[in-house]
Amino acid sequence: NAGVTxxxxxxxxxxxxSMTLQCAQDMNHEYMSxxxxxxxxxLRLIHYSVGAGITDQxxxxxxxxxxxxxxEDFPLRLLSAAPSQTxxxxxxxxxxxxxxxxxxxxxxxxxxxxL
Amino acid sequence: xxxxxxxxxxxxxxxxxxVTLDCxxxxxxxxxxxxxxxxxxxxxxxxxxxxxxFDEQNEISGRYSWNFQKSTSSFNFTITAxxxxxxxxxxxxxxxxxxxxxSKLTFGTGTRLQVTL
Numbered sequence: 001n002a003g004v005t006x007x008x009x010x011x012x013x014x015x016x017x018s019m020t021l022q023c024a025q026d027m028n029h030e031y032m033s034x035x036x037x038x039x040x041x042x043l044r045l046i047h048y049s050v051g052a053g054i055t056d057q058x059x060x061x062x063x064x065x066x067x068x069x070x071x072e073d074f075p076l077r078l079l080s081a082a083p084s085q086t087x088x089x090x091x092x093x094x095x096x097x098x099x100x101x102x103x104x105x106x107x108x109x110x111x112x113x114x115l
Numbered sequence: 116x117x118x119x120x121x122x123x124x125x126x127x128x129x130x131x132x133x134v135t136l137d138c139x140x141x142x143x144x145x146x147x148x149x150x151x152x153x154x155x156x157x158x159x160x161x162x163x164x165x166x167x168x169f170d171e172q173n174e175i176s177g178r179y180s181w182n183f184q185k186s187t188s189s190f191n192f193t194i195t196a197x198x199x200x201x202x203x204x205x206x207x208x209x210x211x212x213x214x215x216x217x218s219k220l221t222f223g224t225g226t227r228l229q230v231t232l
Binding site for chain 1: 119124150152158159160162165206208219220222223224225
């Protein structure tokens with residue numbers, strides 16, 4: 001198992017450009033999510049998905065779009081990059097069940113800089 | 116709203132010292148889960164422990180131990196005989212139910228631990 005993979009590892013964008021951060025998992029996890037990590041703020045949830053075809057907003061969704069056409073993939077799209085989106089982005093996945101205890105597996109992260 | 120507070124922004128210790136990282140949480144849920152993650156300088160997030168709200172037993176894993184006290188809403192993490200390899204940012208997190216059976220994690224702001232020789 002590769003676990004959770006993210007591409008690219010690093011990316012530099014100019015203000016106004018768009019791009020897609022890729023996330024894939026091979027563990028057949030229903031739940032996938034995107035977090036951003038900023039200095040002094042911990043990780044904050046951007047969007048999440050509880051299964052293929054189902055997505056919802058997290059704490060900081062503005063400026064980002066997601067879709068979940070397959071169980072394995074959960075791409076994050078930046079529509080028009082802004083310097084405020086400079087951050088490290090983590091994708092995570094877990095099984096869903098009747099309890100909320102499931103360990104979330106995190107990808108290695110994508111470091112994005114917007115100039 | 117859920118909240119996790121890690122009041123210690125940065126801690127520096129000398130190798131072999133014991134160190135405790137504090138975590139205080141707020142939630143209205145009666146069933147919840149608490150987590151600790153380690154983020155070494157390489158940047159990945161490493162799962163350390165998960166504890167549910169009904170299990171207040173302390174847990175020990177090698178040099179790591181966790182003290183969960185529901186009465187004070189705390190879930191503190193102690194490293195005994197610290198080593199340089201323990202240098203990392205440590206995050207405490209609280210699960211929050213979402214729609215259906217999914218849950219999200221609310222993270223604290225992290226504590227950076229620096230262990231020196």
